[in-house]
Amino acid sequence: MNPVFSNLLTALARFLIFPGLLFAVPAAWFFLWVERKAVALMQERVGPPFMQPFWDFVKLLGKSTPPRPGIAGFIMRAWPLIAVGSAAGAVGLLPVLPSQGGFEGDLILLLALLELPSICIIAAGFSSRSIFGEIGSAREAALSVSYNIVFLLAIVSIAASQHTFRLEDLAALPSSPLRWLGVLAILICLPAKLHINPFSLPNAEQEIYSGPMTEYAGPELAMWELAHGLEWVAATGLVATLVAPHMAISSWMLAWLAGGIFVVLSIAVVLVLSALAAATARLAIDSSVRFYWQCTLIFAVLAISSALLMRFRS
Amino acid sequence: MKLWKRLMCTARRKSPWLFHMNSGSCNGCDIEIIAALAPRYDAEQLGVLLQGSPRHADILVVTGPVTKKAVGAVKTVYDQVCGPKAVVAIGSCPATTNVFIDSRTLDGPLDKHLPVDVFVPGCPPRPDAIVAGVVKAATLLAERGYAAEKTEVETVVIGDPEACTSCCASKPQEGAEVQP
Numbered sequence: 001m002n003p004v005f006s007n008l009l010t011a012l013a014r015f016l017i018f019p020g021l022l023f024a025v026p027a028a029w030f031f032l033w034v035e036r037k038a039v040a041l042m043q044e045r046v047g048p049p050f051m052q053p054f055w056d057f058v059k060l061l062g063k064s065t066p067p068r069p070g071i072a073g074f075i076m077r078a079w080p081l082i083a084v085g086s087a088a089g090a091v092g093l094l095p096v097l098p099s100q101g102g103f104e105g106d107l108i109l110l111l112a113l114l115e116l117p118s119i120c121i122i123a124a125g126f127s128s129r130s131i132f133g134e135i136g137s138a139r140e141a142a143l144s145v146s147y148n149i150v151f152l153l154a155i156v157s158i159a160a161s162q163h164t165f166r167l168e169d170l171a172a173l174p175s176s177p178l179r180w181l182g183v184l185a186i187l188i189c190l191p192a193k194l195h196i197n198p199f200s201l202p203n204a205e206q207e208i209y210s211g212p213m214t215e216y217a218g219p220e221l222a223m224w225e226l227a228h229g230l231e232w233v234a235a236t237g238l239v240a241t242l243v244a245p246h247m248a249i250s251s252w253m254l255a256w257l258a259g260g261i262f263v264v265l266s267i268a269v270v271l272v273l274s275a276l277a278a279a280t281a282r283l284a285i286d287s288s289v290r291f292y293w294q295c296t297l298i299f300a301v302l303a304i305s306s307a308l309l310m311r312f313r314s
Numbered sequence: 315m316k317l318w319k320r321l322m323c324t325a326r327r328k329s330p331w332l333f334h335m336n337s338g339s340c341n342g343c344d345i346e347i348i349a350a351l352a353p354r355y356d357a358e359q360l361g362v363l364l365q366g367s368p369r370h371a372d373i374l375v376v377t378g379p380v381t382k383k384a385v386g387a388v389k390t391v392y393d394q395v396c397g398p399k400a401v402v403a404i405g406s407c408p409a410t411t412n413v414f415i416d417s418r419t420l421d422g423p424l425d426k427h428l429p430v431d432v433f434v435p436g437c438p439p440r441p442d443a444i445v446a447g448v449v450k451a452a453t454l455l456a457e458r459g460y461a462a463e464k465t466e467v468e469t470v471v472i473g474d475p476e477a478c479t480s481c482c483a484s485k486p487q488e489g490a491e492v493q494p
Contacts, residue, residue, distance in 0.1 A: 036358075046359040051328075055361060058325035059372070062459075064397045066369070132367075210367040217369040217396040 020092035027091075027263075028229025029053040031236070031270050035196070038274035053229065060222035066215075072127065079124040080216070080223035086116035087230035094237045094262075095168035107165045111155065114234055117227050118144050118193070121202065125212030136211025139285050140202035146292035147192040147199075153300035154185035157307040158242070171241050178310070181303050183242050188296055190235050190273060192288070194228075198280040199288050207282070232270065240265035323456040326372070326398070329361045330452035333371035333395060337388050337424070339378030342438040343405040347375060350441035350448075357445050368394040373451050376430075379407035379414045380422035392428050398458060400431040400451040404444060409433045434472045447472040 014020055032053040040047025068076055090113035093106065118140060125137030159165050161178050192199040203211040213224055240262050283291070334347055351357050351364055365371045368391050380388060392401070401424075406412040408424035424430055431454055434447035450470050 040356070040358060043353055045353045045356040047356075048358050048361060049328075052361055055325045055328040056331075058321055059329040062322045062325065062398075063372070066396065205366040206364075207366075210365070210370065213370075214367045215369060221370060 015089070015092040021088055024088055024091040024230055024233050025226065027233045027266075028226060029057070031232040031266075032225070032229045034267060034270050035232070035274045035277070038271055039278045042275065042278040053225070057222050057225060060225070061219050063218035065218040065220060072129075076124065076127045076215075077220060079120045079127065080220050080227060083117040083120040083227035084223050084230065086113045086120075087227050087234055089113045090234040091230055091237060093167075094234070094241055095171060107155065107159060107167050107170070110167060110234075110238070111152065114193075114231070114238070115148070117231055120227075121212045124216070125202075128212065128215035130209075130215045132209040132214045133212045135208050136202045136204070136214070139204075140212065142285060142289055143192050143199060143201060143292075146289045147189045150185055150292055150296045150300045151189040151193070153297075153304050154182040154189070157300070157303040158182040160304070161307040161310050163311070167238075167241060171244065178303060178307060179242065181299070183239060185296065185300055185303065186239055186242075187269070187272070189292075190239070190269075191276060192292070193235055194232060194273065196273060197277040198283045200277075200282050201285050201288060204282060233266070236266040236269040236273075237262065239269050319459065323459040326459055327452050327456040329363075330373050330448055330455070331363045331365045331371050332373050332375050332448065333365055333368045333391070335368075335374060335376045335388060335391050337376055337378035337384040337408070337422075338381035338420075339405070339407060343377040343407070346438045346441050347377070347404060347444055350444045355441045355445055357448065360445070360449060362445070362448055369396060371395050372399055372455060373448060374399065374401045374428075375404055375448070376401060376408050376424055376428075377404045379411040379417075379420050380424050380427065381419055382421045385421050385427060388424070389427055398455050400455050401428050402432045402434060402447050402451050403430045404434050404447070405439055406435050406437045409435055412437060432470045432472060439472075443472050 016022060030053075033048065033050060036052070037047040068074075090110055093110045093113065122137045122140050122144070125133035125140070158170060158179050161176065162170055162173050164170060164173075191197070195201075195203050203213060208214075213221065216224060244258075244261050244265055334344070336344055349355060351362070368374070372395075374392060374395050376388065378384065392399075403409055403424050407414070408422065408430070411417070411420055411422040414420055414422075421427075432447045432451045434443050436443060439447075447470075450472060454470075
């Protein structure tokens with residue numbers, strides 16, 4: 001078979017089947033359920049039934065939306081679709097199975113796609129012209145500037161110490177103390193990235209209505225929920241890829257094993273984050289920003305400077 | 315197409331999202347709504363979620379006897395809820411204006427302004443009655459998905475209407491169906 005054609009076919013299969021849409025959409029609903037159920041169990045409640053995120057999604061698809069005339073309404077409707085597309089693309093880039101070239105597992109593209117939903121949220125809040133949406137967007141912007149410094153420095157320090165920007169090669173290299181430091185920094189940033197307690201400031205339920213999502217209804221809101229679920233899959237999958245033991249995949253059995261380890265590690269990350277969300281209350285915006293700038297930035301700077309030192313010595 | 319319609323009806327029954335609106339309540343019913351959502355009664359196991367924005371809600375939960383100041387807000391919030399939607403009146407106040415009847419500060423009861431689907435009488439009603447009322451409203455939403463158009467407002471009273479009239483001046487609704 002023509003190698004270009006087969007590369008294209010593999011990339012399409014990755015985006016559409018595994019770990020792309022066909023896997024990622026049910027996984028997104030499953031992770032949303034795991035998060036809600038875990039929080040409910042920790043509060044001694046029964047919690048939602050297994051199919052709950054799916055029913056919520058279907059119900060939202062069947063609701064009407066307020067009329068949104070003109071180009072402003074079109075732009076407002078476009079943001080959730082862009083968010084879903086970029087989050088699904090980020091999931092499709094995760095190197096669960098080995099690739100043959102192309103840009104699967106490219107770290108810079110993955111980070112860009114992971115960042116896009118949060119930019120969409122900021123833009124959506126402002127384009128909805130609701131005062132609560134604008135407050136939520138301003139909070140999201142402030143929070144995003146704070147946690148992204150730490151998040152990006154952590155990933156750059158891992159990449160710089162290993163001389164590569166391909167996630168697949170990073171996962172293949174033996175683990176070092178620096179990588180664990182980086183994974184820890186990423187884990188600290190994930191609650192802010194996924195808008196869960198203690199950093200659920202942008203969509204602070206009840207406090208500022210629903211933040212940037214206040215004006216969204218029906219199918220648009222369903223897309224936001226889906227984008228949020230896909231962000232869960234992508235973000236936990238990134239941690240799972242960095243933590244998972246690497247194995248050379250030679251047979252189908254090993255490929256299934258690698259996929260299984262990936263899913264189990266992702267669920268473990270979801271459970272850790274849910275426990276944190278259940279145990280904490282929402283912080284104020286100034287405390288959150290101060291937390292990232294004062295408490296965690298120093299570790300990120302230490303990590304990147306040691307990575308650079310290691311690089312010069314080697 | 316028929317399968318999609320059936321799926322949609324099941325989804326509407328299983329995922330009622332609430333928006334809570336206080337139209338001058340004494341806060342008695344409001345804390346009972348919170349109790350219905352809190353761990354002891356845990357309405358989330360039926361898919362019930364309290365939403366922050368009326369745009370996200372399916373069911374508008376109204377407490378209070380509708381004061382003159384609140385009429386505009388109640389109508390606005392009802393229009394902000396996207397269809398298909400239902401209204402649940404919690405407590406005796408929105409049903410009959412309760413002990414505040416004939417007050418010059420009121421413009422109630424609630425069904426003067428909105429089509430109310432389910433009444434949950436009581437002063438305040440028990441949390442399990444509130445959960446039953448919300449589930450009944452979700453079932454009504456699902457049934458209306460089968461019927462092409464909403465022809466007439468069917469009103470349901472949850473619990474014992476005598477418990478309501480014992481403290482109220484008048485009955486909530488004549489000819490209303492009573493759900494034990």
